[in-house]
Amino acid sequence: MPAPLLSQRVQRRYNLDMRIKLLMAYGNTNLSDKAISALEGIPRTTWLTWLSKKDAYLTSERNKRCLTLGGQGKHVAMQFANDLLAFMKAVRADSHLLTTAHMVTWIKTHQQSWVETYLQREAASGTGYDGLLAELEEQKNAFAANFWEKHEEKPLQDIVNVDETAVYYDMPPRRTWCEIGEDAKVDSTEKHSDRLTAVLGACADGAVLHTADM
Template sequence: MCGGSAHHLCSNEYFASVLVEPPYDAACCSKSCADQYIVEEALHDAVIMSDEKSIVKRSTRLLSRQNRRYFVRDRIRLLELFSTMDIPNIKQFCREQDIPRQTFSGWLTKSSTYMNCHATAKQKSLGGQGQVESIPFGNELVTFMKDVRREEHVLTTAHMITWIKTHHGKWLDRYIAMKKDDASGYNTLMRLCQRFAHRHGFSQRVACVSRARQQELDETHRSFARQFWSKYSDYKASEILNVDETGIYYDMPPRRIWAEVGGSSKVDKSEKHSDRLTAVLTIRADGRKLPILFIVHGKPGGKIEADEIPSYPDGHVYAVQEEAWMDERVWQVYLQYLLKNELVAETPSVILADNLACHVSHASVETICLDLCASLEALPPNSTSVCQPLDVGVMGPLKAKMRSLWLREAPVKTSAEKRGAMIKRTIKAWNSLTEDTIVKSFFKAIPQVYEL
C-alpha cells in the first residue's frame, strides 16, 4: 500500500496528540501518499512532550554521504589546480570541485609529498600503510637470505634461525622469554620466520640439484647463442629443429597421504607408477610440430608390439623398448621412420639435441649427415634448462595441459588401457599447443639478438 500502514500510524498519533479527529483515513493509499510529506514534516516540527519522554521520534532518515575514492593522480591534478588560483580559497574551491573540505585540507598538508611522488595510473594511496615489520633487523635478514640463494645454497627456516642466533642473540633471548616455554617459543619463531619469508618474495620449493651454477649457466647461454647464430644465421626458421624426450606417466605415486590425527600413517604396500612411456617431441623454429615417437614399455617383437600398437592412433610413430627409454636402436627408428619423412633432402637443416650418448654417437652423426642431409648441433652439457627450446617454453605448458585433460578422463584399470589413455592424452595436448608458444621458446632459448 505504498507504506500506507506506516502513514496511518504516524497520522493517527499526530491527530490524537492534538485532540483532533482525523479528517480522512490515513491508511488510504491515495490520500496518505498525497499527504506523506505534509504529515512527516508536521511530526518533525511538532514539539510533543509528556512528563517522561517524547512520544514522537523523527521518522525520516538522513541520506548518508557517498564515499568517494580519488586516485593519487587526481589529487595531484586538483592540488596543482588549486595552486594556480589568484587568491586561494579552500571553501570556494571545494564547492566548485565538489570535494569535502576536510578531505582536501588533508591533501594540502601532504602537498609536497604528492608533488614529489611518481604514482601509477590506478594508485589510490601514497603507500606505507602496510604491516609494521615485527623483526627489527628485517632488512639484514632479507639480505642474508638473498645472498644464500644467489650462491644456490640450501636455505631453510633453520638457517634463518641460526643467523638470528649468531647476529641478534639478545633479541632472540627476549623473544623466547616472552613465550610460555621454550617449545612454544621455538614453534612461534618458526612460524614468524616462515611468514617473514613469504612476505619478502620467498616460497617453499622442492630442492633441485644442479651441476652448474646460475652464473655459469647464463654465460653458457650467451656463448651458445652467439656460436649457434654465427654458424646458422642463414638458415630459415623452418630448417631449425629441436628434439627431446620426456617421460609420460598415467598417474603419480603419492609422497604424502591423508591420515587421521593421532592415527598411524602406515600403508599396506608402496604404490608405484602404474605405467610409463616416453614421448619423443620435435618442433621447428617457425612454430610447427612434428609427429610424436612413442616409446612403449615392452619386449620388442612381443605381444604389445604385435597386438596393441596397431590399435594406437594414426599419424604418429611407435616403438617398443624394455625400459620405455631411448637407446641406439630406437634413435635410429626416430631418424629413419619419422624425421627423414619430415625433412627435404635438397634443403639444409640443423637438429638441436642434448648430449645423450645415442644422440651424439658416431652412428647418429653419420645417419643425420648422409641419410638426412642435415647437421647435428649438440647442446652444451648441463645446459638444457636454458638452451633447449623444448625445455625452456614447451614442456611446461604441455604437462599442464595433460594434467587438465587427466581430470576429464574416465578411470581405467588394465595396463593396456592406461597406455592407450596416456598416448591419446599426449596427442591431444600436443595438438593444442600454439605456434606462438613454440616460436617464443626458440627466441628465449637461442636469442638472435642477445644483450651483452
C-alpha cells in the same frame, strides 16, 4: 563559478594523478576550501588532508595511478632485517632450500641479544613459551583426570601407552621461501628422503616394553 575538474559523479577513490591536478589547479586560487570541496564534490576533510601533504604529492615519484603515497604498511621492527635478507638471498642464490628454521637458526646465532630481549618480553606478556607450557599442562591434567576416572580399576601393568613416530631422513620441507618473481627450483640432492618408523611402548607402572613384547 569555474567549471569543476572532476567528473560530477559519486567519486570514492582518487588516485595520485587526480590529487596532483587538483592541488596544482587550486594552488593560487581565491576560492575557499569549502568552495573547492563543494565545486569538486570532495569532502572538505579529505581536501584539507591533501593540502597538508601537498609537497609530498607534488614530489612523489610513485606511479600516478596509485591511490596512496605508500609507506602505510607496518614498519620493520628488526634492526638486522637487511642482514637477514642478505642471508636469505645467499641461500637461494645456490638453489638451496630456505626454510623458516634456517632463518630462526641464523637469528639465534647472530642476534642472541635480540632473542633474549624477545623471550623476556613474551614471557612478561604471558603469550610466549611459558604461556604455551601452561596451556599444555592444563590439557595434560584434564586428560589424566578423565582417563583415571574411567580406568582406575585396571592394574597398572595392563595399561600400555604406545607411541609410533615416523622418522624422516633428508626430507624436503613442506614449505620453503623464495623471492617473489624468482625461480623456486632447488638442488636435486635436496628433493629425496628416507623414512622409518620408531615405536616406543611403556606401561603405566613405568616398565618399558621392547619390540618383542608388543
